Amino acid sequence: MQKIGVFVCWCGSNIAATVDVKAVANAMRSEPGVVYSTDYQYMCSENGQNLIKDAIRDYKLDGVVVCSCSPRMHEATFRKTALSAGLNPYMVEIANIREQCSWIHKDMEEGTQKAMVLARAAIAKVKKNAPLTAGTTPVTKRALVIGGGIAGIQTALDVADAGYEVDIVEKSPTIGGRMAQLDKTFPTLDCSACILTPKMVEANQHENIHLITYAELENVSGFVGNFTARIKKKARYVDETKCTGCGICTEKCPSRKGLNAFNMGLNTRGAVYIPFAQAIPNVAVIDTENCLHFKTGKCGICQKNCSAGAINFEQKEEILERKYGAIIVATGFRPIDASAFDEYAYTQSKDVVTSLELERLMNAAGPTGGVLLRPSDGEHPKEIVFIQCVGSRCSKDAAKGKEYCSKICCMYTAKHAMLIREKYPDTNVHVFYIDVRTPGKNFDEFYRRAAEQYGVDYIKGMVGKVSVEGKKLHVQGSDLISNEQVHIDADLVVLATAIEPDPTARSIGTMLTASMDTNDFFTEAHPKLRPVESPTAGIFLSGVCQGPKDIPETVAQAGAAASKVIGLLSKKELVGNPCVAHANELLCNGCSQCEKVCPYGAITYEDKEVRGPEFRGTKRIAVVNEAICQGCGACTVTCPSTAMDLKGFSNNQIMEEVDAICR
């Protein structure tokens, strides 16, 4: 028989005024298993705690029930008390007789009776408690950043500055991401490259940051503090250590068929190329689909012209396996494919462009050298129509488009409109919009400047159709304010296409068992309180992979994610929550239902030899990684055989409480 001690707290008069604490203590004395029961004015005081400690020692208690305030107040206190007297802290249960009894009842008799029931329930539970010890795991002091855009770069810099090693894996040949493609940034109109490239350089030169570009994540295993990632470094066919980035090969390359992805395919580049002038690493890469050497086995001009001897047609892809303590997802976004919205004639005319294409058309390093020219005939457009919310804010039942607001379009369109009006005052700019959304510092002022000072023609209403009529684009829309149809013969139409998570996000989410929403944005651990963490421990979120946001928000989130990562990496070891799920291998059917409801991916399966009365041999059984499990218990109810149970809130513990309460 166990030896339980019961300690009834008066909490001054907070409890004692409506609960006869002495009666409770007396009644508990005659409960089976209770060897000691007493009451005291303030159990949480030092004297009160000493009372508990002494009783644990004197009566060799193996269970303690404190009838007091909410466990949310002092459970931790009393657990420490028990520990200091040599009793496992998880052998303590609290009966909440203040918040859930004395404070809500006025009648002494009623309060006392209820307190007794609650005390009995706690006694019943503690009898089924088992000593628990939190597991500890070491932390690998290195972080992995997936994605080398501004979000990834900023997180990496912040983590690296704190003294931890960081690897950035970037799938394209250079870091920089979408921000590198932008011309100017709102609302300050400073040059995007001017503020981004120094950060790229800093990342490249930082002693703690290691760039792994032109590489993809293959597999991730492990758990918080102890991830192992397999990274595939694709073959560039250019030796990174030798290439000086002189660019001679890119000029000499006879193939000119490859579309320049950096310029959104608006022009072409050589088969050997450097994505853009400030690319980091500033190393060429060979596009084997267009390279004559790879296609015909001939050519090799680049190799002949490379004085550094960096061209290596024999280069093989490489697999790196590294260990990390934390992983930051910064996979970013892409604009959706506008061809689904062919009412705007995107596929029918080169002069219907997306906003990101317009960025390139206006950028000095772009295909037109920064002069705004129509892609079809190279003429200056005189009438430009911007169409907002292309693919954003679509209804749930719509066949195409996203339900969400892409958040950045209103502002960049205002920026585009303003820049065009500034540079080409003779060009008329019309913007069709549903709403203009400008929450943000200096955002609304910026938008109003566009509309009021620069004379941008904002039309509330949507465009029904864009049709190609000769050299013109006939735009047919409605003005909801004047309630009339609007017809504009435009030279250029710009679509503010929605942004969506990068298509690689889904497979990365699966690899990391990090949950995603139906739009493939990563879900945060808590929408308000833990916005930069994934529910999966050790996985952090930076930038648009979590939801649409602009550059300052991205940078802020990147820094927040970094601080969380630093907090994790600075720990010597991770102390787990001992109240975790556990699978009884004799009972487990290996049916995989528990795995499906685990929000953390803490459950895996292994084939294991078991010897039980019902089954002898090798069977598939669930294994809970205690470092990942957070103890919600979703798995325990999914398990039909009750093989899965939760320590600290076990089936038997809860059943005993039920029994005691209903007695």
Add this chain to the structure above:
Amino acid sequence: MQRELMERIRALMDKGVADQVLAWKRGEFFYDTEPAILTKDELGEMVYDSFCGPNLSKYLIKEMPKIENKILALIKPCDSYSLNQLITEHRIDRDKVYVIGVGCKGKIDVDKIRAKGVSGITGVDENGDKITVHTLYGDTTLDRKDVLLGKCLFCKGKEHRIADETVGESEDTSEGSDRFEMVKKLEQMTPDERFSFWRKELSKCIRCNACRNVCPACSCVKCVFDNPNTGVQNKAAANEFEENLFHIIRAYHVAGRCTDCGECSRVCPQGIPLHLLNRKFISDINELYGTYQAGECAGQRHPLIDYTQEDSEPSIVHERGNNG
């Protein structure tokens, strides 16, 4: 069809595809068929006819550890759902089974023949829609559809949802019946009427566990009702509560996974319509979370281990009315 099937099995065994087959074998009477694992030498005992009602899929679980190569398994269209579900739950290794989808035109329930007052049965002749039963006391002719197994009246169709090959023709014997008809009828009763309906049925339960043990979804290594540590273990229902408890929990544990194969009701020695419990869950799931058929294909995620943010609240049970 039996001969065609046997020849095909023999040919597959000759080719070395497998050396055993999970099939039915002839018993003492023409109607008495017994699930069996037969080797090539024992193939002569195999039978496939209108009395092969039992769902064989669950037997594969215990064969799994013994199989080195593959086993042949005869699977009727309705049984194929159970097989898929068991593959989904990793209880059966697809690679170890060569599935022969066997044609089925509905199976006969000898208990239904007996219930028509026919006793001393010695033989049956099938003639299309009619069957002639020979007995110690003379012959009786019955409509075949009147003596089909309960599950055949709600046939899920003639498609095999999993098969490496099929032998023989199948027929959908449901005749457009609504399998939720009785569930709806019960739902329309008053709570007291429902309570009394289920009391009359469940009070017959003898806790033989046949429903559980035959159920392909009840494949737990150890059932909670057999496990002394669960707090619900018992060997017989001591009272009404325990009768209810067993059947509520059994149905709940298979909810979302039950393919509605009907074996529970087929085997109940007391004729309790246990499938009506499972069908309630299926009907609610279909209505609230979208139509779902367990076992339609392997690898499905069933609705009770899934969710949407817009799911209805549990109060819908009360709001839907007629709940007291």
Add this chain to the structure above:
Amino acid sequence: MPMNQEWKPKIVAFCCNWCSYAGADLAGSSRLSYPADVKIIRIPCSCRLNPLFILRAFQRGADGVILCGCHPGDCHYSTGNYYARRRMTALFGMLSYLGIDSRRTRVEWVSAAEGAKFAETMNDFAKTIYALGENVKLEDLRCKEN
């Protein structure tokens, strides 16, 4: 239903640790009263509530069982209450199908800030159970007094 004057219902409230248990604490610190017949059992998350616990409560003499958890979307563990919601809907549907009054079981979402809602919910639920009277359909006489 014959109503014993002395009869007091037994009501079990399962509350998730993060929202509803805290909501109950807030009801307490705000001195918002609800009947003493309601006794709370703390569970980590609403998804920890096994239907077996509910049936056990009825067997042992409970007259009503209520589950309180974080509002959908606010679960401390992200998704727990979504699963709980489906499970309880299914279970309650079955209980009702067996003829057991669906008002004896309830799910309410109560956040840590909703002390008042917690008290109101418990008052209302207790009132409902008083009106329904003693649980007879799901009782186990062995567990009742004598």
Add this chain to the structure above:
Amino acid sequence: MKKLLLSKLDEWLTTLSETQRIILPIKQTDQVNFGVYAPGAEVSLETLRTVKSAKDAFFPQVENMMNFRSEGKSISVETVPLEEEDFILIGVRGCDEKSFEILDRVFLSDPFDPFYAARRKHATIVTLACSRPDENCFCTNFGVDPTNPKGDVTSWIVDGTLYLTGNTEKGEALIASLEDANDEPVAAQQNKTREILEKLPFAHLDLNGFDGDHLMEKFSSSKWADLSEACLGCGTCTFVCPTCQCYDIRDYDTGRGVQRYRCWDSCMYSDFTLMAHGTNRPTQVERFRQRFMHKLVYFPSNNDGTYSCVGCGRCLVKCPQNLNIVKVIKALGGDRNDN
């Protein structure tokens, strides 16, 4: 001999039930089981085979044996009174009547079972002869004459009339008030039935070799594996069997104490006779073998050659996968041995 028109049966039962409890076959939602008569009950004497046997009248599936009551830290013990009231058990077929003899050997020998004995003492048994045996009947192999069953009263149904004859004082008294009858219709029916019994497929099973002398031979047969292959391990056969008498004694914690009760157990269950170390029959083959070895070998070798089977055919009809004792007898009976 006495007689009673079946149309007057209800009237007679109603009168009898005023002084004694009557247990007889009653139909409830399509199934016929022995149950307590109440006016209006759907009595179904003609049913050849009730789902469960008549043994429940003496050995119910669940019965309370004693209670422990706890108050604080003390425990008191309460005994459960024996059932000491007379009752009438009507409609018992020859096979089930024979099963009482087998149950008596178990429950009335040492250790004596007072719960069973009390009910046995207070029962008046009215048996009912069979006139339409079916293909699953094989009681004649076990010395049962289904046309002339024993009991305190034997009855026959011929053309809508119930004929009864008393075999004991208790029996005579029960039917004393009924109208006298001649026994010709009964004799005619018996002759006709005996002809059918001869023609039944299992009329002559070979039970040779099922005795203590061939125990190891039968036990070690390799045929058990095939015989039990399809066995689901459910308890249907044992629970519908009139002679299965195994039970488990269990304690139920009521929260205020403990109720100690017994309930039927099945040797087909994996937790049958479960002990601290586990079970000594870990696979279904062993459990299946146990059941039939007990009925056909162990029991007769300890009980003067009496088999623990009465040939009622319930297991043949009810086994979900069509396994049964006849298949076992045919596989292992006579000189049919292994190999």
